[in-house]
Amino acid sequence: MLLDHSSASQASSTLSALPPAIVTIASGGLLALLALLAGGFVFLRQKIQSVAAQVSGRERSAAALASELEAQALLVRQMSIDLEQLRKRLSEQMESAQPVVPLWASDMPVNLNRRGQIIRLSRKGKSIAEIASDLNVAQGEVELLLKVHDLSQKKSEQGKS
Numbered sequence: 001m002l003l004d005h006s007s008a009s010q011a012s013s014t015l016s017a018l019p020p021a022i023v024t025i026a027s028g029g030l031l032a033l034l035a036l037l038a039g040g041f042v043f044l045r046q047k048i049q050s051v052a053a054q055v056s057g058r059e060r061s062a063a064a065l066a067s068e069l070e071a072q073a074l075l076v077r078q079m080s081i082d083l084e085q086l087r088k089r090l091s092e093q094m095e096s097a098q099p100v101v102p103l104w105a106s107d108m109p110v111n112l113n114r115r116g117q118i119i120r121l122s123r124k125g126k127s128i129a130e131i132a133s134d135l136n137v138a139q140g141e142v143e144l145l146l147k148v149h150d151l152s153q154k155k156s157e158q159g160k161s
Helices: 005-017 020-096 114-123 128-135 139-160
Strands: none
Touching: 114 128, 114 139, 128 139
């Protein structure tokens, strides 16, 4: 509501009718109230700026974390793809693999000792290198056992004659 010229002069005459001490207190209180409001506005503006700065910093941190999380998710997806490919390769190799049959499972009794296994394979016509490879022993050991066996056979035949 705007005051016209007559209302302003009436307010001025009303103030001049009041004792000077009351006018001074009233105007001082009004100034104090204005100063308090101005201080409150400055405080609120500073607080808002502080909160805005904190929010901005947290937004940057959140963006950095989101970026890192996205990179980790991409890495996990790639590892998952690699793992699936390895699983398929392993499955294919398992399907095409020949079953491993232990040497004693074919036609040899289970409780033959190494000497008996070597002699049996030699009688089947396997070479020293094949026997050594099949039984995972040195060729020199195979040769030695076969020579000892041959000597014992000759000695046994000589004793019979």
